[in-house]
Amino acid sequence: MSDLRGGIDLGGTKIQTAVIDTDGSVKGEARRATPTEGTPADVATAMSEALVEAAKAAGVESADLQGVGVGSPGDADEKTGVVSGARNLPGWEGSFPLGETLAKELGTTVRIGNDVQVATEAEFHLGAGKPYDSLIGVFWGTGVGGGLMLGDKPWLGRGAAGEIGHMVIKRDGAKCPCGRHGCMEAYAGRKAMEDEARRRHEHGHKTDLFKLMKKHDKPRLTSSIWAHAIDHGDKVATHLIERAIEALGTGIASAVNLLDPEAIIIGGGLGLRFGERYMDDLLEEMRKHVFSETMPDVKMASLGDLGGAVGASLLVSH
Amino acid sequence: MSDLRGGIDLGGTKIQTAVIDTDGSVKGEARRATPTEGTPADVATAMSEALVEAAKAAGVESADLQGVGVGSPGDADEKTGVVSGARNLPGWEGSFPLGETLAKELGTTVRIGNDVQVATEAEFHLGAGKPYDSLIGVFWGTGVGGGLMLGDKPWLGRGAAGEIGHMVIKRDGAKCPCGRHGCMEAYAGRKAMEDEARRRHEHGHKTDLFKLMKKHDKPRLTSSIWAHAIDHGDKVATHLIERAIEALGTGIASAVNLLDPEAIIIGGGLGLRFGERYMDDLLEEMRKHVFSETMPDVKMASLGDLGGAVGASLLVSH
Numbered sequence: 001m002s003d004l005r006g007g008i009d010l011g012g013t014k015i016q017t018a019v020i021d022t023d024g025s026v027k028g029e030a031r032r033a034t035p036t037e038g039t040p041a042d043v044a045t046a047m048s049e050a051l052v053e054a055a056k057a058a059g060v061e062s063a064d065l066q067g068v069g070v071g072s073p074g075d076a077d078e079k080t081g082v083v084s085g086a087r088n089l090p091g092w093e094g095s096f097p098l099g100e101t102l103a104k105e106l107g108t109t110v111r112i113g114n115d116v117q118v119a120t121e122a123e124f125h126l127g128a129g130k131p132y133d134s135l136i137g138v139f140w141g142t143g144v145g146g147g148l149m150l151g152d153k154p155w156l157g158r159g160a161a162g163e164i165g166h167m168v169i170k171r172d173g174a175k176c177p178c179g180r181h182g183c184m185e186a187y188a189g190r191k192a193m194e195d196e197a198r199r200r201h202e203h204g205h206k207t208d209l210f211k212l213m214k215k216h217d218k219p220r221l222t223s224s225i226w227a228h229a230i231d232h233g234d235k236v237a238t239h240l241i242e243r244a245i246e247a248l249g250t251g252i253a254s255a256v257n258l259l260d261p262e263a264i265i266i267g268g269g270l271g272l273r274f275g276e277r278y279m280d281d282l283l284e285e286m287r288k289h290v291f292s293e294t295m296p297d298v299k300m301a302s303l304g305d306l307g308g309a310v311g312a313s314l315l316v317s318h
Numbered sequence: 319m320s321d322l323r324g325g326i327d328l329g330g331t332k333i334q335t336a337v338i339d340t341d342g343s344v345k346g347e348a349r350r351a352t353p354t355e356g357t358p359a360d361v362a363t364a365m366s367e368a369l370v371e372a373a374k375a376a377g378v379e380s381a382d383l384q385g386v387g388v389g390s391p392g393d394a395d396e397k398t399g400v401v402s403g404a405r406n407l408p409g410w411e412g413s414f415p416l417g418e419t420l421a422k423e424l425g426t427t428v429r430i431g432n433d434v435q436v437a438t439e440a441e442f443h444l445g446a447g448k449p450y451d452s453l454i455g456v457f458w459g460t461g462v463g464g465g466l467m468l469g470d471k472p473w474l475g476r477g478a479a480g481e482i483g484h485m486v487i488k489r490d491g492a493k494c495p496c497g498r499h500g501c502m503e504a505y506a507g508r509k510a511m512e513d514e515a516r517r518r519h520e521h522g523h524k525t526d527l528f529k530l531m532k533k534h535d536k537p538r539l540t541s542s543i544w545a546h547a548i549d550h551g552d553k554v555a556t557h558l559i560e561r562a563i564e565a566l567g568t569g570i571a572s573a574v575n576l577l578d579p580e581a582i583i584i585g586g587g588l589g590l591r592f593g594e595r596y597m598d599d600l601l602e603e604m605r606k607h608v609f610s611e612t613m614p615d616v617k618m619a620s621l622g623d624l625g626g627a628v629g630a631s632l633l634v635s636h
Contacts, residue, residue, distance in 0.1 A: 134475065146576065155468060157452065157578025160610035167572040168607050171488045171564070180607055246489070254485040258464065258573055260475025289486050289498055292478035 002060045005316040006051050006068035006108075009115060009308025010034070010043070012088035012142030012191070013222060013269060017050040018309035019058040019065065024126050026306060028058030034089065036219050040096035043089055048105040063107030069315030071115035071308045072098060073143075081112045087177075088142050088191065111315040115139075115308060116162060117154060119301070120147025122311030123265045128302040134261040137301070138164060138252060139268035140244075140275070141223075143177070144185045150259070165189060169250040187247030190270055193240050194221040200236050207236035223273040244270075245278045249285025252298075257291045267301030275300050320378045323634040324369050324386035324426075327433060327626025328352070328361070330406035330460030330509070331540060331587060335368040336627035337376035337383065342444050344624060346376030352407065354537050358414035361407055366423040381425030387633030389433035389626045390416060391461075399430045405495075406460050406509065429633040433457075433626060434480060435472060437619070438465025440629030441583045446620040452579040455619070456482060456570060458562075458593070459541075459586035461495070462503045468577070483507060487568040505565030508588055511558050512539040518554050525554035541591040562588075563596045567603025570616075575609045585619030593618050 004027060009016040011034060019028040030053035032046045047070070048062075055062045062068070070076075074086030081099015086092040103110040120137030123129040129137070129149065137147035146164030148155040155161055165185035166178060173182030177191050186192050197209050212225050229237035252264055266275040266282075275282075283298060301307050322345060327334040329352060337346040348371035350364045365388070366380070373380045380386070388394075392404025399417015404410040421428040438455030441447040447455070447467065455465035464482030466473040473479055483503035484496060491500030495509050504510050515527050530543050547555035570582055584593040584600075593600075601616060619625050 148576075150468065150473060151471075153469075155577070158580065158610075158612060159578065160612070161576065161578040163575040163578075163609045166575045166607070166609040167485075168568050169486055169489050171491075171568050173489075178609065180609075182607075250486050250489050254572060255576055257481040257484045258466075258479065258576060259473070260477065260479040260481075262476065289484070289501075291481045291484040291496065291498075292476075294476060294478070 001066065002064045004058055004060055004065055005313040006055065006062065006065045007309035007311065007313030008047050008051055008068060008070045009119070009312055010047060010070060010072050011115070011269070011308070012073065013220070015047050015050050016305060016309045017047070017054040018306050018313065019054045019060070020310060020313045024310065026310065028054040028056070029306065029309070030054040030057060037090050039091040040089065040098070041101065043092070044098060044101045044105070048102055051106060065108045067109035067111060067316035068102065068106055069111045069113065069118070069312035070098065070102065071118040071312040072112055073115050076112045076114050078111070078113055081110060083112060109316070113312065113315045116145035117147045117156070118311035118315060119267060119308040120149060120265070120311070121154060121314060122303055122307045123267065123301050124149045125314070126303060126310065127307060128265050128299040129263060132262040135263040135265055136164065136252070136255055136259065136261050137265045137267060138248070138271065140188060140248065140266065140271035141268035142191050143189045144248070145268070146255070150261070164251060164255055167251045167254055169247055169254070184247050184251035188244040190221065190223070193244060197221065197236055197240055205236050208232065208234050209237055223269045226270070227273055241274060241278070242281070245281045246285050249282050250289055253286045253289030256286070256296055257289070260292060261296050263297040263299060265299055265301050267307055272301065272304060319384065320382045322376055322378055322383055323631040324373065324380065324383045325627035325629065325631030326365050326369055326386060326388045327437070327630055328365060328388060328390050329433070329587070329626070330391065331538070333365050333368050334623060334627045335365070335372040336624055336631065337372045337378070338628060338631045342628065344628065346372045346374070347624065347627070348372040348375060355408050357409040358407065358416070359419065361410070362416060362419045362423070366420055369424060383426045385427035385429060385634035386420065386424055387429045387431065387436070387630035388416065388420065389436040389630040390430055391433050394430045394432050396429070396431055399428060401430065427634070431630065431633045434463035435465045435474070436629035436633060437585060437626040438467060438583070438629070439472060439632060440621055440625045441585065441619050442467045443632070444621060444628065445625060446583050446617040447581060450580040453581040453583055454482065454570070454573055454577065454579050455583045455585060456566070456589065457586035458506060458566065458584065458589035460509050461507045462566070463586070464573070466577070468579070482569060482573055485569045485572055487565055487572070502565050502569035506562040508539070508541070511562060515539065515554055515558055523554050526550065526552050527555055541587045544588070545591055559592060559596070560599070563599045564603050567600050568607055571604045571607030574604070574614055575607070578610060579614050581615040581617060583617055583619050585625055590619065590622060
């Protein structure tokens, strides 16, 4: 057996895997698009294929790994490895024994954790969060997830803490993919933004977003499609990103007013793509609502796209 | 010297004092209306007069107390006893050495803490919060303050945590007494509600609120005036209380989505007056926004009007 560990970040858009040594260095990585159709078993197959590829890149078999950690959306039960209600994944409204399934396919131990929490802990221990004792990780992607580190420790509440994307920023506001109204995610989540872009397009607003999606053969409006459209002055795309930044600034400020943390770490697909570019707007929006005279530091996640997979690998104990 | 301790709760509407024995039982109490005009020194005089009266009721002189704790609004510096920016109090935009001033007048040690945090800790250790490891105290009064107990410990952030009243529930919404827009307190704080009632009255909406205020010789719309008006079917009063409950439910749900605590404890002048009566509406509003399937328990503060003063007395060590 090697001393390498595997990590899988199961996102709504892509599956990112990595194989990591004891120092936290990445020795191999691979990714797959997250299946948009099928069943949880199909998603599990794509996950194990990607992990096998990452292991190969690191020069080992998956069965030689110390174990594999998975950062999963939905309700991830760390004890049983069962994942329930992962609504951004195909056919995953119910429960699926993800840990057990992957363990069979990979021939090694598999540990399941919450995707956002493992990414937050990765940034806290190895990334942009290292200088701080308290922080909120904000992962802006298909949805908007949050992870909390308070006084050097994760705060999970009764298991469901960190749902910053479902803090209400506008009572009676836009409908959220979660079914509620006025959540931050209803304005800032990639999926909600795509739905709103489609509505505007159908109502005659001129936008190249869907043309670009077809041209680049994407099943959805990925962060690169949004970036492309904005770079070409697409008004709908520009307005919707600015609207998302306003929502993020408002919701993050609300969280800051409640918790007064030292830092905010911005990650996620859209976060990594647009966080730096719109940082001044985000800070300006936060300043409108932050009650304390002292703003927290706002930093970009430094482990980038691999943060989730690296964080997931930390679930495997040495 | 006796083994009694004093506690003073400095509120925007009234000053509540209590003298407490080692078991936490109240041996004497007294209150004063908070001066609406004058300087911080005038407020300090009213505070010490009330505490002297409470001590007398307990059969001691204030100088015989182990010490006196104060729960103060604004920015209360525990180390220096200086209180700054207590905007709901007359002439208190700047800093005032409250601890030192009271210590001279009372002839005993004085400790200063944050009003909402001491009330939250009182409920956590002695009141409705005893069964729980994590809770949010929500004090609905002149403003809306919050206190956090997470994993058996207070969470203060960098010193400014708990500002639940300034979580944004409606971006671009109503103007808050703090100067920002859309805060929960802009809809639910007693002061904001009074301002809005006055605006509606001036715009020709029929209401008896201000008539009742004059009749009962009150300088402001106290919780009893609101109760009186609602009991008599006053439409403006009823609508504004319902609007406040909606705002509270929305903001508390946002906080729950972020922290997933075991319980919410509702206190404060308006909270104690209306919490029980509107509990079903509050829970219904929370359920609209709470993301987890498991709602926290929502309980009324059980130390009642005296919770702040009892909590303040806990600042004095034995």
